Amino acid sequence: MRQWRLIYDSPTAGSINMAVDMAILAAVGTGQSPPTLRLYAWSPPCLSLGYGQRAADVAFERVAALGWDVVRRPTGGRAILHTDELTYSVTLPPGDDIAAGNVVESYRRISRALVAGLVKLGVQPEADKRADGIDVPGPVCFETPSHYEITVGGRKLIGSAQVRRKEGVLQHGSLPLYGDLGRICDALVYADETERETAKTQVQARAATLEEALCALTPNPSGRGGQDFLLVWQTVADAVAAGFAETFAIEFTRGELSDAERAEAELLAADVYGNEVYTRRR
Numbered sequence: 001m002r003q004w005r006l007i008y009d010s011p012t013a014g015s016i017n018m019a020v021d022m023a024i025l026a027a028v029g030t031g032q033s034p035p036t037l038r039l040y041a042w043s044p045p046c047l048s049l050g051y052g053q054r055a056a057d058v059a060f061e062r063v064a065a066l067g068w069d070v071v072r073r074p075t076g077g078r079a080i081l082h083t084d085e086l087t088y089s090v091t092l093p094p095g096d097d098i099a100a101g102n103v104v105e106s107y108r109r110i111s112r113a114l115v116a117g118l119v120k121l122g123v124q125p126e127a128d129k130r131a132d133g134i135d136v137p138g139p140v141c142f143e144t145p146s147h148y149e150i151t152v153g154g155r156k157l158i159g160s161a162q163v164r165r166k167e168g169v170l171q172h173g174s175l176p177l178y179g180d181l182g183r184i185c186d187a188l189v190y191a192d193e194t195e196r197e198t199a200k201t202q203v204q205a206r207a208a209t210l211e212e213a214l215c216a217l218t219p220n221p222s223g224r225g226g227q228d229f230l231l232v233w234q235t236v237a238d239a240v241a242a243g244f245a246e247t248f249a250i251e252f253t254r255g256e257l258s259d260a261e262r263a264e265a266e267l268l269a270a271d272v273y274g275n276e277v278y279t280r281r282r
Helices: 014-029 060-066 103-120 181-187 193-206 210-214 226-248 259-273
Strands: 002-008 036-040 046-049 069-072 080-082 085-092 150-152 155-165 168-176 250-254
Touching (some): 002 226, 014 046, 014 259, 085 226, 155 193, 155 210, 181 193, 226 250
Parallel strands (some): 046 069
Antiparallel strands (some): 036 085, 085 168
């Protein structure tokens, strides 16, 4: 059995979430912490940009008016609005066989665990290799699936991204539980409102929430209450953890950040991921 740490984290700010993921990567890479599956959420809602994405895609005044945060991820890809969702992160040391080969090969392995978790919830997802050359221009991650990302009925359900460093591999991804996925367009720059509304329609057609995939979620989250969200989130988190345990023969130990990880995360949140200069650097 593989020995992994499992962390269930309370919803927190985007800068802290990204800093924690990178602090875990540093600790796992030096052997101070075991391979880790972290499951978490965001509060307040946060728009995350891919590492190389242009800050010019973001309508910062609109974001501020909505009360949302903006953060730049350490991983690539395009913008994601993190709200009403479960986020997973998998952190592996150098040489781990799950991360062996190239990015696409490791995506394929990790997607098997995500699919297994979704099946436990009653979803019948797909994780087929995307044909090369298929792309949809635009700033939104959920407009098009990448290799071995999870879809249902042809619509993207989980968006994932990965970073590889000498310390090891971090892959994290977003599973929207419910809500209007077109909301992300309210935070982005468009030529006019007609273009914005068209973009919303495209996102809604190309992406799905877990609620849409299931047609009904129990307990019913229609009231959008905080307690409802936490109940749904916990149900989904347990299923995702079980999917990883089953797929990779993992024995999880429930844990928290070490003191060293917490200290590193605080530094990264202040100096990097909470730094507006860093967020707008591209």
